[in-house]
Amino acid sequence: MRVWAVANQKGGVGKTTTSIALAGLLADAGKRVLLVDLDPHGSMTSYFGHDPDALEHSCFDLFLDHGQVAEGLPASLLLPTSHERMALLPSSTALATLERQSPGQSGLGLVIAKSLAQLWQQYDFAIIDSPPLLGVLMVNALAACQQLVIPVQTEFLAVKGLERMVSTLQMINRSRKQALPYSIVPTLFDRRTQASLQTLRTLRNAYPEHLWPAYIPVDTRLRDASRAGQTPSQFDAKSRGVIAYRALLKHLLSQQGVTQVA
Incomplete structure (x- = not known):
């Protein structure tokens, strides 16, 4: 299994859309894909018609036994x-309480890694949608993944969020045996606005080694796909957004030495 996390310490940058779009394209190519929703807002869970406020069981269950994950629990x-x-490990609003519970509890940072270990042979890819703040949930996502995708909305304030995210990553890397590779993905790009054009130039100057050279454009078909509860490629495989995400997927796979997914 290859594990990717999609994270940024700023909300509204396209994390959930990016996670689902990439997962959908991998599934279209015949791969078995697990989606993990670690955001207490549950946008990914809601996307597929499940109510994170009403679910009796969710990712929260994985954190209940002091960092230990019972055999068979993730699959259930x-x-x-x-x-x-594609399958979903859903979120619930109860995840928001973990930050209050986590002080003094050891092992909570590796819960998702332990959970994915139980599902390792069942899926080819796992994609984790992380919450937009540094805490036990984001630490879990970063500890479990082999590749980090950082979507950045092409507007001025988003660059500040990226700076915080890169600082967090540097901190996490000090506790890892190997530095976590990451790709910065410009999103919600609108070439008609100076904000988008200037932000893209700023990103290219500041992060030349880690920036995906293309961008995800503003595309209403992505929003329409979420309303329909379908992956973007299921909803409209020829839309501008899907074409861009297909190019991004090819880039991410090439970084890991994979030339094709089919």
Whole structure:
């Protein structure tokens, strides 16, 4: 299993859309994909028609036993999505209480890594949607993944959020055996606005080694896909957004030495 996390310490940058779009394209290519929703807001969970306020069981269950994950528990929590080759480990609003519970509890930072270890042979890829703040949930996402994707909205304030995210990553890397590779992905790009153009130039100057050279454009078809509860490629495989995400997927796979997914 290859594990990717999608994270940024600023909300509204396209994390959930990016996670689902990449997962959908991988599933279209025949891969078995696990989506992990670690955001207490549950946007990914809601995307596929599940109510994070009403779910009896969710990712929260994984954190209940002092960092230990009972055998078989992760598999029992899985929910269906719009794609037969994609499953969802759902979020719930109860995850928001973890920050208050985590002080003094050791081992909580590795809960998701332990959970994915139980599902390692069942899926080819796992994609984790992380909350937009540094805490036990983001630490879990970063500890579990082999590749980090950082979506950055092409507007001025988003660059500040990226700076915080890179600082967090540097801190995490000090506790890892190997530095976590990451790709910065410009999102919500609108070439008609100076803000988008200037921000893209800023990103290219400041992060030349880690920036994906292209961008995800503003595309209403992505929003329409979320309303329909389908992956973007299921909803409109020829939309501008899907074409861009397909190029991003190719880039991410090439970084890991994979030339194709089919």
